[in-house]
Amino acid sequence: MTEIQNSIExxxxxxxxxxxxxxxxxxxxxxxxRVTVIERQPSIGGxxxxxxxxxxxxxxxSCICTPRMAEAKxxxxxxxxxxxxxxxxxxxxxxxxxxxxxxxxYVDEDKCTGCRLCEYACTTEVPHEFEGGLGARKxxxxxxxxxxxxxxxxxxxxxxxxxxxxxxxxxxxxxFLQDPKTIVFRAGAIxxxxxxxxxxxxxxxxxxxxxxxxxxxxxxxxxxxxxHGPYGRVLRPSDGxxxxxxxxxxxxxxxxxxxxxxxxxxxxxxxxIKQAMLLSGAxxxxxxxxxxxxxxxxxxxxxxxxxxxxxxGIQFVKAKVAKIREDEEENPVVRIELLDEDGRVEERxxxxxxxxxxxxxxxxxxxxxxxxxxxxxFLRCGHVLSSPTQTAEEGVFVAGCAGxxxxxxxxxxxxxxxxxxxxxxxxxxxxxxxxRDGHHRKAxxxxxx
Amino acid sequence: xxxxxxxxxxxxxxxxxxxxxxxxxxxxREVVERNxxxxxxxxxxxxxxxxxxxxxPEIAKETGxxxxxxxxxxxxxxxxxxVVEGAERGDYFEYALVEMPERKGxxx
Numbered sequence: 001m002t003e004i005q006n007s008i009e010x011x012x013x014x015x016x017x018x019x020x021x022x023x024x025x026x027x028x029x030x031x032x033x034r035v036t037v038i039e040r041q042p043s044i045g046g047x048x049x050x051x052x053x054x055x056x057x058x059x060x061x062s063c064i065c066t067p068r069m070a071e072a073k074x075x076x077x078x079x080x081x082x083x084x085x086x087x088x089x090x091x092x093x094x095x096x097x098x099x100x101x102x103x104x105x106y107v108d109e110d111k112c113t114g115c116r117l118c119e120y121a122c123t124t125e126v127p128h129e130f131e132g133g134l135g136a137r138k139x140x141x142x143x144x145x146x147x148x149x150x151x152x153x154x155x156x157x158x159x160x161x162x163x164x165x166x167x168x169x170x171x172x173x174x175x176f177l178q179d180p181k182t183i184v185f186r187a188g189a190i191x192x193x194x195x196x197x198x199x200x201x202x203x204x205x206x207x208x209x210x211x212x213x214x215x216x217x218x219x220x221x222x223x224x225x226x227x228h229g230p231y232g233r234v235l236r237p238s239d240g241x242x243x244x245x246x247x248x249x250x251x252x253x254x255x256x257x258x259x260x261x262x263x264x265x266x267x268x269x270x271x272x273i274k275q276a277m278l279l280s281g282a283x284x285x286x287x288x289x290x291x292x293x294x295x296x297x298x299x300x301x302x303x304x305x306x307x308x309x310x311x312x313g314i315q316f317v318k319a320k321v322a323k324i325r326e327d328e329e330e331n332p333v334v335r336i337e338l339l340d341e342d343g344r345v346e347e348r349x350x351x352x353x354x355x356x357x358x359x360x361x362x363x364x365x366x367x368x369x370x371x372x373x374x375x376x377x378f379l380r381c382g383h384v385l386s387s388p389t390q391t392a393e394e395g396v397f398v399a400g401c402a403g404x405x406x407x408x409x410x411x412x413x414x415x416x417x418x419x420x421x422x423x424x425x426x427x428x429x430x431x432x433x434x435x436r437d438g439h440h441r442k443a444x445x446x447x448x449x
Numbered sequence: 450x451x452x453x454x455x456x457x458x459x460x461x462x463x464x465x466x467x468x469x470x471x472x473x474x475x476x477x478r479e480v481v482e483r484n485x486x487x488x489x490x491x492x493x494x495x496x497x498x499x500x501x502x503x504x505x506p507e508i509a510k511e512t513g514x515x516x517x518x519x520x521x522x523x524x525x526x527x528x529x530x531x532v533v534e535g536a537e538r539g540d541y542f543e544y545a546l547v548e549m550p551e552r553k554g555x556x557x
Contacts, residue, residue, distance in 0.1 A: 124484055125525050136525030160484060161476045163466035176465040213517055231524055232534070235542070240505040240520040242540045 010036040010079070011433050012422050013098050013187035015086050016362075018046020019065060019408060020400025020415040021193030022072045027419035028191075029077035033426070033433060036079045036185060037072060038100055043147035044080055045069050046195055050130060050144075052225035054408055055274040056305035062146055062227070069148040082149065087182070089368050095188040095431070096395065104178035106154035107140075111173035114150030116142055121168035126158045128230070132220035134237055135230025140165045140174075145228045188431040189395050189422040192370070192379055193415065194363035196401040199253040199261070206323045207252060207355060213238040214352045215324055215332050218271055221354050225278050234282045236352045238330040243286060243351035246279060247334055248272045249321045250292040254358030261358050263376055266405040268356035269296045273306055275354065276314045289315040289348075291336060299407065324353060359405040370396060378404045389418035397422050487522075490514055494522050495531075495546060502535045502545035 012028050014021045017039030025035045037044065048054075049069065051061040072078050087099040107118075122138035130137075130144045139159045142152050154165070154174070166174040201217050214236045216224075223229045236243045250272060254265040269292070276288045295316065297306040310316060319336040322345075326332050332353040338344045361377045371393050374380040379398045382390040389397045399418040400411035463471075470476075493512045497503060505523055509516040523544050526532040535543035 120529065123488070124480070125487065127521075134524075136521065136528060156473065157477075158480055159476060160480060161466060161470050161473070163464070166466060176469040230528075232527070235520075237517060237520065239509075239516040240523065240541060242537070242542075244540065 007097065007184040007186045008036075009186045010034050011187065011426060011431065012036075012189045012191060013038065013096070013185055014191045014193055016046065016193035016195055016400075016402065017041075017044035017072070017080060017082070018193060018195045018400065019048040019068065020195070020402070020411040020418075021046070021191070022068045023412050023415035024191045024193060024397075024399045024419045024422075025072055025078050026068065026075065027416050028423060029072075029075045031419070031423050032077070033423060034077050034079075036081065036187070038084050038086055038098075039080065039082045040085045041143070042083045042105065042151075042153045043069075043143040043149070044072060044082060045146075045148065047219075048408060049146065050219065050226070051222045052227075052229075053274065053278060055270045056299070056301040058274070058277070060227075066146050066148075069146075073148050080148075081183075083153065084183075086368050089190065089370050091395075095186060096190055098185045098187055098190070100183045100185060102181040102183055104180055105151065106156065106174065106176055106178050107152045108173045108175045108178075109149065109151050111171045112151045113171055113173075114142055114152070115170065116152070117168045117170065118152055118165035118174065121164045123162070123164065124158055124160055126155070131223045131230040132217065134220055134223060188426045188429070189397065190370075191397045191399055191415075191418050191422055192363075192365065192391065192402045193399040193418075194361070194402045196359040196405060197362050199357040199360055201355070201357075207249065207321070212324065212326050212330075212332055212353075214243075214326070214330055216352065216354050218268070218275065218354055218356050221275050221279075222271075225275065225282065234279060241351065242283065244283070245287045245350045245352075246276075246283075246289070247332070247348065247350040247353045248276065248288070248290040248292075248356060249324070249334065249353060250290065250356045252355045252357045255293070256358075261360070261376075263358075263405070264296065265358040266296070267407050268358065270299070270302055270305070270407065272354070272356045273297075273309045273314070277309050277312060280312055280314065287315070289317055289350075291317050291319045291321050291334065293318070293320070293339075299409065359401060362402065376404065378402065387421065389414060389421050395425060397425075490518065491522055491526075494519060494526075498532065498544065498546045502543040504538060504541035504543055506541065 011033040012035050014025045014037045017037045021037055025037045028035045045065055048061055048065045054061055073080055083105055084100050084102045087101050090097040118140045119138045122140050124139040125136045127133040128135045128137035140152055140154045198219050224234045253261050272290055279288055295306055297303045318339040321334050321336050323335040324332050331349050333347050333349045335347050365379055366372050379402050380392040381403055382392050391398050397418040399415040494508055497508045497511045505520040506516050509519045531547055532544045533547055535545045
């Protein structure tokens with residue numbers, strides 16, 4: 001049963017609480033505007049909070065992302081609403097009416113202290129989505145170590161309905177009878193920061209199609225390299241062995257017309273180089289080979305980063321990978337065509353292979369009535385040169401990968417620009433910051449975050 | 450948040466978990482079965498570790514369970530404080546059971 005709340009006014013609604021959405025929200029809020037951030041996952045932070053370190057500086061991701069998450073959560077002008085999805089956007093004379101579905105966590109967000117006693121009491125373990133399935137979580141769990149908010153959620157699909165969590169909870173926060181809620185926001189402007197998804201593991205059936213246990217996606221390797229990762233160190237999933245030979249396959253899905261993904265995903269060259277460097281640090285004896293078509297190191301400091309990787313002994317082999325199979329010990333074997341050796345074909349065995357999968361849109365704006373996306377599936381933009389964050393829809397702006405693949409520095413720059421354009425738009429339309437204190441506090445109360 | 454629906458009103462005496470069980474028709478058979486299997490495998494792994502710390506392939510050989518499954522269990526047990534990582538042997542790490550004095554005799 002869905003309960004419908006009265007509409008709540010906010011100056012700008014940001015769809016997506018990843019690094020781009022949070023940056024846009026913080027910039028708008030610092031201009032004195034009231035912002036609501038809607039995030040479909042149980043924590044804000046997006047993809048970035050799951051990464052290990054960032055290129056080209058090798059800064060720790062958590063060290064950059066966590067303060068942004070905390071700032072958005074505690075900013076007096078920002079309301080964050082997690083585990084919530086935008087259902088529909090209607091336009092009227094004054095702005096937008098946005099219907100948001102708040103999914104039940106079966107945990108009272110005001111009462112939960114994040115102590116995790118429920119998690120320890122629960123006896124059901126399933127692969128953890130946040131760890132790319134490599135680690136385990138319980139049926140009731142805090143999304144991850146530095147999640148914001150630190151509030152548990154119950155995965156009803158995997159729950160034994162034993163009630164142990166409720167007995168263990170010291171604050172009586174478990175609410176088995178929570179229902180989904182629909183909340184309607186009235187907003188003057190919208191910033192879409194819905195990010196990307198990585199192509200699925202089984203995207204290319206001749207690259208192992210998922211069942212090859214030691215063929216991982218680049219995002220899974222981010223988790224292996226992260227300080228709170230699923231294994232606490234780099235091990236391969238089939239048997240827990242320390243891998244001594246790791247191969248990277250570039251352009252899996254990107255620039256592949258046969259798969260309908262014509263564009264370059266822009267980040268794969270650099271994240272592969274970064275991971276290779278981090279792996280050489282974690283596994284000093286390991287041999288790391290990157291099979292590539294061409295290396296696109298276009299950003300500030302990127303070419304130097306690439307040259308440093310070569311100097312560290314990471315092997316770059318210009319080759320096309322036709323096929324990946326595994327031998328009887330589950331070692332992946334890549335069949336490659338060596339482009340610098342007249343197309344000679346050979347097979348090379350590794351302990352682990354990583355697929356640098358391309359990026360696809362995280363959300364289709366048409367689902368919410370926000371117009372059709374462009375041919376590549378990302379948000380359609382209006383004037384790329386004169387108004388780079390304006391979409392084809394008036395009053396709707398774009399930040400980060402929602403408009404196309406981008407690295408983190410570019411996403412943050414675009415988020416700042418989107419915030420400024422949205423603020424200018426609201427001012428030009430004479431939008432009175434209607435979501436004054438009373439309204440805003442009400443929004444905060446209802447979101448419970 | 451705790452709005453009273455007609456069904457919950459009629460069943461006022463019931464505990465919330467009981468009402469939820471009725472609403473969703475109990476836990477799915479698949480979840481119950483998977484859980485039972487997992488507990489049985491877990492017990493085998495813990496028994497194998499009682500003798501001495503072992504690597505994932507060693508436990509797999511002893512118990513007959515697939516190595517990747519043993520390793521997944523070990524990582525889950527490590528996360529929730531039931532095993533600790535020990536010495537590195539070859540390219541593998543050993544895992545050892547954590548002593549839990551307050552629950553002596555109740556585990557496994």
